[in-house]
Amino acid sequence: MLKTISIIDAKNHVDEEVKIGVWLTNKRSSGKIAFLQLRDGTAFFQGVVVKNNVSEEVFTLAKEVKQEESLYVTGTIHEDQRSPFGYEIELSGIEKVGESENYPISPKKHGVDFLMDHRHLWLRSKRQFAVMKIRNEVIRATYEFFNKEGFIKIDAPILTGSAPEGTTELFHTKYFDKDAYLSQSGQLYEEAGAMAYGKVFSFGPTFRAEKSKTRRHLIEFWMIEPEMAFMHQEESLEVQEKYIAFLVQSVIDNCTYELGILERDINVLKRYTELPFPRISYDEAVEMLQKSGEFPDVEWGEDFGSPEETYLAEHFSKPVFVINYPKAIKPFYMKPHPTREDVVICADLLAPEGYGEIIGGSERATDPEFLEAQIEKAGLNKDDYQWYLDLRRYGSVPHSGFGLGLERAITWITGEEHIREAIPFPRLLNRIYP
Numbered sequence: 001m002l003k004t005i006s007i008i009d010a011k012n013h014v015d016e017e018v019k020i021g022v023w024l025t026n027k028r029s030s031g032k033i034a035f036l037q038l039r040d041g042t043a044f045f046q047g048v049v050v051k052n053n054v055s056e057e058v059f060t061l062a063k064e065v066k067q068e069e070s071l072y073v074t075g076t077i078h079e080d081q082r083s084p085f086g087y088e089i090e091l092s093g094i095e096k097v098g099e100s101e102n103y104p105i106s107p108k109k110h111g112v113d114f115l116m117d118h119r120h121l122w123l124r125s126k127r128q129f130a131v132m133k134i135r136n137e138v139i140r141a142t143y144e145f146f147n148k149e150g151f152i153k154i155d156a157p158i159l160t161g162s163a164p165e166g167t168t169e170l171f172h173t174k175y176f177d178k179d180a181y182l183s184q185s186g187q188l189y190e191e192a193g194a195m196a197y198g199k200v201f202s203f204g205p206t207f208r209a210e211k212s213k214t215r216r217h218l219i220e221f222w223m224i225e226p227e228m229a230f231m232h233q234e235e236s237l238e239v240q241e242k243y244i245a246f247l248v249q250s251v252i253d254n255c256t257y258e259l260g261i262l263e264r265d266i267n268v269l270k271r272y273t274e275l276p277f278p279r280i281s282y283d284e285a286v287e288m289l290q291k292s293g294e295f296p297d298v299e300w301g302e303d304f305g306s307p308e309e310t311y312l313a314e315h316f317s318k319p320v321f322v323i324n325y326p327k328a329i330k331p332f333y334m335k336p337h338p339t340r341e342d343v344v345i346c347a348d349l350l351a352p353e354g355y356g357e358i359i360g361g362s363e364r365a366t367d368p369e370f371l372e373a374q375i376e377k378a379g380l381n382k383d384d385y386q387w388y389l390d391l392r393r394y395g396s397v398p399h400s401g402f403g404l405g406l407e408r409a410i411t412w413i414t415g416e417e418h419i420r421e422a423i424p425f426p427r428l429l430n431r432i433y434p
Ligand code: 4AD
Pocket: 164, 165, 184, 185, 186, 187, 208, 210, 216, 217, 218, 219, 221, 223, 225, 226, 357, 358, 359, 360, 361, 362, 401, 402, 403, 404, 405, 406, 407, 408, 409
């Protein structure tokens, strides 16, 4: 019996005869030789079929096999210096498993809408494979980091009655005879978790009914939200930069092949593992923008758009923290500044290369009266937040936390142009198929 292996394990089977379950992605053949491009979900490599070395039946099959047909192939692994993967297989046998007639995605260029309509098949392509592998590594490294740092995972509910990030972008649904929303953020529940278990994090889907159609916005995205008791904002920034550096280093260490497929320069990524990241205040950021001459309309008090974020981040070769934004443009729960009325103790982490905000976080307000007033000011129903105020009534402590947008981080690390590529089945404005 031949040993069945995965393509990724080819390096351990050089000059051995093996069997692999594969799909055909492309092929090229002449009268004497056929080159089959094969994938099995672990890697892509080439199968070579030499007419003189195989039966007529096998060579005919090699010439006729169609794109995305599934096969069992048998053959001998060889080193192949010319391919980025480093190995190929000289085939001796081909057995067809599943047919594929007129596969819709051909190697020629297709438009974005066509590809998104065929996302369930488009995922099989090489770039998409590489991005999904890196997504998987970022998720794996996230669990490793927070476990190593002594956090425990506390899962926040998806169906909630609270609206931490404001009421304008909520997905409304019925919860029997009551109203409910899809979670915008697990933060408030993580705050309860932090008061119970010290250092906690959540990792789950979050929803924003944002009518924005940009390359940075998803309607449904995944967020990692750590929350830490007995922690001020400055220490939280240290956790954040350490976490980002750990993610980038893990991808560099474990995804060399995938970064190669994406042609992502590892030397650029290495810069992002050097700590600390710079910190500038919102005030300084506004001044930089005004002085640049490129943003004549920027005024203190406004939120930054993507051109402003891109400009700011371009001035640093690493991610940059912009700290202490105006109170008026940030959510109700942020801690007021001790000596200034107009700003709160918070930070956004802006990624370089035009990827914008990847983390938003803050120290949290601890005074229950202040918070109750804030909740009312935000137009929220204070009865729905009594449980949240209890966290301040019973053993309140300084605490801080943040949220990393998983897909924003992946888009940046992989160097993809659009956030839709960072999630298997993107929910975009007006797109819920497939
Ligand atoms: O800045 P946001 O809205 O912050 C919060 O939700 C806080 N409750 C987090 C916390 O302190 N626990 O969102 C956090 C991050 C952003 O920095 C961004 O990376 C990502 O979530 N994000 C989005 N990603 C994709 N599509 C969208 N529409 C996003 N909105 C936010």
